[in-house]
Amino acid sequence: MRRRASVWAWVILVLGLLYFFIPLIATFEFSLRAIKGRYTFEAYRLAFMDPAFVRNFGYSLMWCVLTIIVSLALVVPAAYWVHLRLPRLRPVVEFVTLMPFVVPAVVLTFGLIRLYGSPPIVLIGSPVLLIAGYVVLSLPYMYRSVDTGLRAIDVRTLTEAALSLGAGWGTILLRVIFPNLRVALLSGIFLTFAIVMGEFTFASLLSWPAFGPYMEEIGAMRAYTPQALALVSFALTWGSIGIIQWLGRGAPGQGQIAGAR
Amino acid sequence: MAFLDLLRLSKSFGQADAVVNFNLEIERGEFVSFLGPSGCGKTTTLRMVGGFEMPSEGEIRLDQKVITNKPPNQRKVGMVFQAYALFPNMTVADNVGFGLKVNKRPTEEIRERVREMLSLIQMPDLGDRFPYQLSGGQQQRVALARALAIRPQVLLLDEPLSALDAKIRVELRYEIRRIQQQLGITTIYVTHDQEEALSLSDRVVVMNAGRVEQIGTPFEIYNFPNTSFVASFVGILNQLRCRVIDAASARLSLDGQEFTADSPLKATATEIVIMLRPEEMHLGLREGENQLSGTVESVAFLGAVVRIHVRLGASVITLDVLNERNLDLPRVGVSVTVSFPPHACWVMAEN
């Protein structure tokens, strides 16, 4: 029985939309007030012209790429092996991917610095800790994306079929598994991108240049540019998630959930 | 005016017509099946009786009262769903008693009724189990008990056995009929399985593309189908294109071999399609029957029945022989004689 939309559903929806969109509108309006008396894109111009903007954005992009590479290198073999040969280890692996929720960014940073800040292993000077932190942050989402993708294509059967036709492992991974995982991998990649680009905690506490701390600095110094940057950040996130949705059209939905807080 | 009247029922979803002009009068205590392929409108019609779809046109009357637009929770019809739909957070006993609880019956009455229902479905000790602990067949029996507990005037079953294993299906089907007869409750049973429909029902309604093709007893539907759809949907049917030699004496020729039909044919006919059921033919010569010669093309041993395909000239017919332990199965390529009495073949009314 097709239920007619109840009044309450509309009321709640409108309230929700108001709550979500008013801040966005306010931010946009605010960002246009750089020059007293009229609306202008001056704040944006200042933002993009700032050499620090380009530099920090560039750094963040670099952290992104590194994080994605490391993350893929860790997660894909692990997920594949668990699916194929060691399904009994699945709960252990999933526990590991839940750990990042138990250990929030601040706490992890604290632990990392204490542990690797002094001999025997000193990692503070290099970006290793930063990348490690980002990888930990993206681990749950990357793993879930790949895991969902592997489940959807029934890895085991595909592998057995390929083996029975005489393919070697290299061929299997390259020609059979990866092409079918393309969407899942891209989803994981874009999600990691969205998370890393906006991340603040690790970069700030570990003192590395990145877009997040840069935004915070601007926020402390200037008045209207921060809002412009906030919108740029929002647009970036929207774009990434939009691409993920577009990639995953038709495939069963994977919820993409919270990033850096 | 019968107990349950469905008059001119129609249902459209936008441009698509799901059910068109459905008319049926059901007597009290009758077991009626809606039979047809997927998408023929049988489930939609059932849901209209249950109140889950509003008819675009038409009327439903139960025991003289019009219920066409009444919401489902005021109709006193019990529904058994294909997917059981047992409430997962409640025990079997709570599920069965739910309808009574909602009607604010006293606890003692509920308990007694639940006990009664559980013994009716022969699961008296499983009251404390949860649905996820039961097998499919058990869940469906609980669903049946739950629907019957509220003493509905009509019982509706929407392909209740489709999700079950073949063996359970057969057992449960007879259970359902036994309970229905014991309680004398008017029942509508939707299925796409003709064996179910034929073996259980007092009457069968065959549907196709939203319309009623034929209503009749199982015997009538099977042996005297009104349309070629009914004839071919229910059971296996041989359709033979023959040349008319003499219409008055119903003499026909199939690729050169002559045989006689039962009743006189239309005088103007030169070519005709003859229908013939596989089980009404035999291998070998029989006195007084039509005889045709052919070659065996394939033999399929189905257990109780042996299905033989025989090529007669340009046509291939299917012929069923009952199994016997000392049966000599004919071999492929062998020549055989197929015989059948004249009354076994008929011409479709629409031809």
Add this chain to the structure above:
Amino acid sequence: MALERPIRTDPLPITQGDAQPARPPRGLSSWKNWIGLVPFFAFAIFFLFLPSFSIVYRSFESPQHTFTFDNIIAIFTERNLVNAYKASLTVSLITAAGGALFGFLLAYAVILGGLPRSLRTFMTTFSGVASNFAGVPLAFAFIATIGNAGLITRWLESAMGFDIHQTGFTIYNIWGLSIVYMYFQFPLMVLIMAPALDGLRREWREACENLGGTAFHYWRFIALPVLLPSLLGTAILLFGNAFGAYATAYAFSGSFINLVTILIGAQIQGDVLYNPGLGNALALGMVMIMGFCMAGYAWLQQRTARWIR
């Protein structure tokens, strides 16, 4: 699992990604089975578990490197720390309860409320975006909305002559922060509850109506009990989510809001008296609370899975 391949008599040494001629005989103990997982587990151990354990271990360490319970005690006694925990817990409770309630209503509205299907897709996408919008940009957005010169502030003043800041309202405290945190709590609830609501089978509602029940009966006896584990589990997740948030709060006011995460951050930046054990203890407290949250969430998820198959 036995995958058959022609077996060579001289198996080649294994390197990752190579074509592997000889399959190991059935038996998980074969080390070749573990190769793919080594990097993953190694990373997890070095950069996740070891730091976490070191936190636990060093919570009991005094500045003189001796064993002590002082740090743990300080959490319950030192005014500053107690307040920090109170504030963090308050914000987390408020946003968990509020987020769970309104988030659930929102999810219900778009999935079961009879609204056009496109709205559901939009809401899901937007929720994915909004839950990632947290942190510094979110703080800026709300400053522009209800801050001193924010849009709503100015509108209320001009349209209604009402200056909310006169009443002592400010977003730079835990109440203001709660309002901001909702921006990622609502979407999180929607994203997680959407599949759970989908799992409510239409036939349950129909069966309930068929047996004479009304919408009230359906929600009271069937839908809410079935959804409860999911609801509670997600609320707990929301709690943990808010408790561990740092960037948003920091972007508001640096170290002026007294939250546990901010305190830990301050320790890292060396803003406070140098007492490593204290920072560890704070971190330990956090990890324990978060651990309980995740355990509770996982246990409740288990219960749901049992019923909805």
